[in-house]
Amino acid sequence: MANDAVKSEHLLQVQELKKYYPVRGGFLRRKVGDVKAVDNISLELKRGETFGLVGESGCGKSTAGRTITRLFKPTAGKIFFEGRDITSLRGSELRDLRQDIQMVFQDPFASLNPKMMVGSIVSEPLINYGKGSESKLKEEVMNLLSRVGLPEDAYYKYPHEFSGGQRQRIGIARALALKPKLIVADEPVSALDVSVQSQVLNLLKELQQEFNLTLLFIAHDLSVVKHMSDRIGVMYLGNLVEVADAQDIYADPKHPYTQALISAIPQPDPRNKSKRIILSGDVPSPQNPPTGCPFHPRCPKAMPECSDKKPQLREVNRDHRVSCLLYE
Amino acid sequence: MSTQESLLKVQNLHTGFEIEGKTYYAVKDVSFDVKPKEVVCVVGESGCGKSVMSLSIMDLLPKHNGKIAQGEILFKGKDLVPLSDNEMNQIRGKDISMIFQEPMTALNPVLSIGFQLDEVLINHTTSKNEEIRRKSISLLQQVGISRADQVVNEYPHQLSGGMRQRVMIAMAIACQPQLLIADEPTTALDVTVQAQILELITKIQEEVGMAMLLITHDLGVVAEMADRVVVMYAGQVVEYTDADRLFYAPKHPYTKALLDSIPRMDETREVLNTIKGIVPSLKNMPAKGCRFVDRCPSAMPECAEIDPQLGEVEKGHAVRCILYDASHPEKEAEVK
Numbered sequence: 204m205a206n207d208a209v210k211s212e213h214l215l216q217v218q219e220l221k222k223y224y225p226v227r228g229g230f231l232r233r234k235v236g237d238v239k240a241v242d243n244i245s246l247e248l249k250r251g252e253t254f255g256l257v258g259e260s261g262c263g264k265s266t267a268g269r270t271i272t273r274l275f276k277p278t279a280g281k282i283f284f285e286g287r288d289i290t291s292l293r294g295s296e297l298r299d300l301r302q303d304i305q306m307v308f309q310d311p312f313a314s315l316n317p318k319m320m321v322g323s324i325v326s327e328p329l330i331n332y333g334k335g336s337e338s339k340l341k342e343e344v345m346n347l348l349s350r351v352g353l354p355e356d357a358y359y360k361y362p363h364e365f366s367g368g369q370r371q372r373i374g375i376a377r378a379l380a381l382k383p384k385l386i387v388a389d390e391p392v393s394a395l396d397v398s399v400q401s402q403v404l405n406l407l408k409e410l411q412q413e414f415n416l417t418l419l420f421i422a423h424d425l426s427v428v429k430h431m432s433d434r435i436g437v438m439y440l441g442n443l444v445e446v447a448d449a450q451d452i453y454a455d456p457k458h459p460y461t462q463a464l465i466s467a468i469p470q471p472d473p474r475n476k477s478k479r480i481i482l483s484g485d486v487p488s489p490q491n492p493p494t495g496c497p498f499h500p501r502c503p504k505a506m507p508e509c510s511d512k513k514p515q516l517r518e519v520n521r522d523h524r525v526s527c528l529l530y531e
Numbered sequence: 532m533s534t535q536e537s538l539l540k541v542q543n544l545h546t547g548f549e550i551e552g553k554t555y556y557a558v559k560d561v562s563f564d565v566k567p568k569e570v571v572c573v574v575g576e577s578g579c580g581k582s583v584m585s586l587s588i589m590d591l592l593p594k595h596n597g598k599i600a601q602g603e604i605l606f607k608g609k610d611l612v613p614l615s616d617n618e619m620n621q622i623r624g625k626d627i628s629m630i631f632q633e634p635m636t637a638l639n640p641v642l643s644i645g646f647q648l649d650e651v652l653i654n655h656t657t658s659k660n661e662e663i664r665r666k667s668i669s670l671l672q673q674v675g676i677s678r679a680d681q682v683v684n685e686y687p688h689q690l691s692g693g694m695r696q697r698v699m700i701a702m703a704i705a706c707q708p709q710l711l712i713a714d715e716p717t718t719a720l721d722v723t724v725q726a727q728i729l730e731l732i733t734k735i736q737e738e739v740g741m742a743m744l745l746i747t748h749d750l751g752v753v754a755e756m757a758d759r760v761v762v763m764y765a766g767q768v769v770e771y772t773d774a775d776r777l778f779y780a781p782k783h784p785y786t787k788a789l790l791d792s793i794p795r796m797d798e799t800r801e802v803l804n805t806i807k808g809i810v811p812s813l814k815n816m817p818a819k820g821c822r823f824v825d826r827c828p829s830a831m832p833e834c835a836e837i838d839p840q841l842g843e844v845e846k847g848h849a850v851r852c853i854l855y856d857a858s859h860p861e862k863e864a865e866v867k
Contacts, residue, residue: 259721366809396576396748396810401792401803408802423721430794430803453796467726469751471793473774476755481730482723485691 213283214385214417215248215271220280222263222270226490238490240266242441242497243280245516248385253411253418255432255449257425257464261486263441265309268387268421272304273297284385302332305378309390311370315362321348321373322358328380347376351406368399372406379410387419392427404431425468429453434522437461440497441489443516447523457525459504496528504529537564537605538742539588539627539710544602546580546587548813554600555813557583559766561602562841565710565742572753572774573746575763578810581746584763585712588744589629590619606710625655628703632715634695638687644671644698645683651705670701673738675731693724700731707739714746729755750793754778762786765810765822768841772848782850784827821852829854 223237240263248254258264269275271282273289281290289300305328308314315324326344329335335343341358348357351372362370371391378386388407392400404427411418422428428435428449435452437445437460445458456462463480470476482501487493493500499509509528516526546558558580565571573581586592588604590611604611606627611619623629631637639647648667652658658666664683671679674697687695696716703711713732717725729752736743745756753760753774760777762770762785770783781787791804808826816822820835827834834853841851 259723368809397750398576398789398792398806399809401794402805402807404794405802405805425722426794426796429796430800450799463723465796467722468796469725469729469749469755470796471750471754471778471790473754473757473778479726479730481726483727485693485724486721 212249213247214250214285216283217244217246217271218281218283220244220267220270220282221278222266222275223278236490239441239492240489241270242489242492244438244443246436246443246446248417248419250417251415252433253420253431255428255435256419256421256438257423257428257435258438259423259486261489262438263489264421264438265389267438268306268389268419271419272306272387273300274306302381303384305381305383305386307371307374307378307386307388307391310394311367311374312394314374315370317362319361320358321360321362324362324373325376325380328377332381334381344380347380350410351376351379366399367395368403371395371403375406375410379414382414383416385417385419387421389421390423393422393424400427407431425464437464440486440492442497442526444498444527445525446516451520451523457519457523457530458527459502459529460498463503536566538567538607539744540564540603540605541584541588542603542605544584544587544604545600546583546592547598547600549596549598550814555816556600557766557813558587560841561763561766561768563761563768563771565744567709567742568740569758570736570743570745570756571759571761572757573744573761573763574748574750574753576748576810578812579763580766581763582714585629585714585744585746588712589623589627590614624651625706626708627710627712628706628708629712629714630696630699630703630716632718634692634699634719635687637699638695640687643684643686644690648683648698648702648705651702655706670705671698673704674698674701674735692720693727696720696728697731700735704735704739704741708741710742710744711736712744712746715748716745717752718748750790765816767822767851769823769851770849771841776848782844782848782855783852784829785823788828
């Protein structure tokens with residue numbers, strides 16, 4: 204049972220996960236190609252850690268998050284949750300799994316039903332899984348609401364009566380209701396203003412410790428991801444290009460894309476204007492990704508062989524993996 | 532620098548919206564100036580009035596309920612507020628131009644890029660017809676579009692977000708304006724593209740020799756670009772100084788709290804500072820007293836009573852807070 208050792212340390216393991224969306228065209232709507240949204244990512248989440256997945260729009264980070272939670276069916280690869288293969292679970296087994304894996308979504312305006320009372324929104328997962336009697340239910344929901352910092356009368360209100368930050372708190376309360384082991388938070392603060400963003404980030408951190416949660420934190424803002432995460436994975440065009448400790452990735456980025464990404468973030472310090480590495484061009488289409496390394500057309504350090512050979516993610520330092528031919 | 536004449540001087544600006552028969556002020560008593568070739572950043576959270584302020588300068592407020600109720604907008608000494616639409620049309624796009632946040636909605640989807648660029652030149656220059664297309668192509672080259680001669684015949688949907696923003700910039704600089712107003716020009720873009728666009732804007736600003744009013748919510752962008760900074764909160768200017776002092780010696784409690792609440796790459800902090808509560812909505816704005824009082828960590832009882840005025844605490848550094856008000860007895864003691 205090789206899996207037993209794995210089980211104790213890793214809550215989630217993802218192996219060579221792929222998710223392609225078919226592109227249909229022509230009169231018969233035949234499949235004419237694939238959008239390779241996630242093209243081969245492997246990662247593992249330790250219990251109780253926060254793993255940050257960062258990348259620009261269209262890099263496949265949201266698809267990766269939703270495939271891992273099995274909202275989407277993976278095209279290839281394996282997902283293990285607590286050592287158990289969940290890649291092709293169906294029906295009631297999948298339904299049971301969802302108690303342990305919950306999601307917080309980006310847009311707090313679109314992810315809450317405007318016609319439902321906040322109390323019903325938060326109690327729905329509990330009712331759905333037959334948890335708690337009716338009398339206890341309300342008490343439990345009230346506790347959840349106050350834990351995420353909402354007033355008690357929020358129970359009887361509707362989502363439109365709340366600000367963006369408060370709505371995100373409702374979304375977090377809903378995700379917490381079933382006491383999940385893993386929460387996938389997909390850009391939970393990108394719709395919020397900075398002063399409110401810090402409130403929600405602090406709340407997520409507190410709750411994580413209190414409920415011993417494992418968090419997969421997906422975002423495009425590297426400073427936010429670094430603040431939240433123990434480890435960070437950087438994605439580019441469906442591929443994981445670098446995985447390392449949050450401190451390491453900032454102090455010693457290895458992949459040319461990570462280096463450019465970090466240098467591109469404007470720092471709030473006028474005396475220390477960053478030396479930016481300006482990448483040329485735009486992200487290529489995932490429908491027709493470049494051969495070899497997906498980053499080579501924009502890479503300032505590209506070599507001739509980068510266009511032929513696709514690099515693999517390999518360990519260059521302890522717990523620091525990079526997929527780049529420079530390090531092979 | 533300070534003796535130099537202002538290119539744009541906004542004084543005492545009040546912009547109101549009429550909702551159900553009542554007027555609500557989205558911009559209340561805003562004053563600042565922009566000197567030639569200078570970059571002034573306006574920073575604030577959503578709903579602070581920074582966009583309404585820029586629309587007021589351009590006279591682009593929604594006609595049915597938006598109105599400048601009070602104040603002056605002096606451009607090269609001439610007040611823009613009383614100007615007619617026709618007179619404003621002469622200035623807009625020529626002397627003052629603007630780029631917007633969302634380049635997809637700011638460009639017309641059914642007209643080619645070339646047509647939209649030509650239009651600016653036809654309206655504001657005396658160039659001959661055959662020259663205009665050539666000028667449009669060279670403008671596209673100037674903003675770093677490599678296949679400019681093809682792109683002129685393409686439509687906005689064929690371009691990426693970064694390319695569209697480049698086209699917007701090309702249109703804005705077509706007539707070599709003296710002032711460019713950029714309203715969140717990089718907010719819709721990814722960081723690596725944002726870096727490209729910011730660099731382009733800086734390069735063009737130096738080439739054309741124009742001043743810029745850059746509106747943003749991102750303090751990182753402010754630090755990167757600004758000479759001077761206007762911090763807005765709930766429709767008012769709360770702090771107004773140069774970039775260095777804003778980041779190294781902020782005075783207003785709001786500015787301080789805002790700077791502390793952003794996660795930074797170069798530090799390890801477990802808990803971020805937060806500002807309690809949210810920005811009051813236009814309809815729930817306190818009738819008197821400081822508009823930040825409910826969220827302010829250094830609020831005093833009188834803050835809810837006295838309307839603080841924007842006053843200079845030292846040369847070139849103005850703050851709207853009674854902690855710094857010389858006429859207030861408790862001032863300096865409280866600060867320390």
